[in-house]
Amino acid sequence: MESHLLNGVKTYAPSSREELMAYAIKNQQILVAVNAEKILHATKQSREIINRNLGYPDGAGAVWALKKKGLDAAKIPGCELWLDIVSHYYKTKTFYLVGGKQEIIDQTVKQLEKEFKGINIVNYRNGYIKSDQEKKDLISDIVSKKPDVIFVAMGSPKQELLMEEIQKQHSAVYQGLGGSFDVYTGNVKRAPHWWVKNNLEWTYRLLSQPSRIKRQIHLVRFFINLHLNKY
Known part of the structure; x- marks a missing residue:
């Protein structure tokens, strides 16, 4: 899968969601959404985070920028991608969810279990990690339960830094989701x-x-x- 630097941000150009998912699963990557704002306002820290991982074109701006470089890329909104991953792999992979308020994560898990019968969510917790001990406990639990896919919805760069820290102790596919749990549960309305x-x-x-x-x-x-x- 080809990539190009856009204002120093390494952005991959998958031809389809299926190609991106298969690549991430095979290489156990951290998926990071790249859009026009992240390209325009790139900082040393944000560039380094994205470039260490798998930046994909989340918005039309990133797609257009890649096409200007001669790469044909599909737009893959992160709030849809995580559900594509669930849909494709819920019968064969295990999942761990982190993020959102307690009522939102509870609602998310309940809705996933209803929509994807038999999905194996090994554990989940809200996104309010208030101490180093809570973070250590989370990482220990993930290492113990060995999920194949981990979704973290806490906003950037917090979610990416946490995923990188966990990945050092447990290899898996990771995706940062921002407010996707809120959208999925209908608590935040997405555009029609x-x-x-x-x-x-x-x-x-x-x-x-x-x-x-x-x-x-x-x-x-x-x-x-x-x-x-x-x-």
């Missing part, structure tokens, strides 16, 4: 399918939350830089 399909999810978010205008203005700069071949 038409907006997502036509790469206008950012527009829907802006219309729904006008306060995001300052954040979205930065995307204009991203597309100008992209047009000027600065990535």
Whole structure:
């Protein structure tokens, strides 16, 4: 699977979700979403985190940037990818979930068990790790239960740093999910399918939350830089 540096961010260009999932499973990688904001606002720390792991094109901006480099990549939203992984592997792999408020993670597990009959979730916990001891206990539990796939929904870079720390003691497939548990359980509404399909999810978010205008203005700069071949 080919990759390219976009403002110093190593971003892979999978042709399909299936290719990305198979590559991650085979190589036991940490999956990190890359979008226009992460490319535009890349820092030394964020670049190093993504470049150590498997950065994939989560948004249309990353896809367009890769295509400008001659790589044909599929857009793979992280909030969909983790469910694709579950759907493809729930009969053969084991899972561990970390993240969200207690009521959200409880609801997520209950919904997964209802939707994917027989799924083996070896354990789960909320994302509020308040001490080093709690983190040590989490890592010990993961090492003990040996899950094949671990989802961590805590936001970046916190989730990536935690996944890297766990991976040092237990090899598995990891994916950082941000607020995906909230979306999955319906506690946060995602853009309707038409907006997502036509790469206008950012527009829907802006219309729904006008306060995001300052954040979205930065995307204009991203597309100008992209047009000027600065990535």
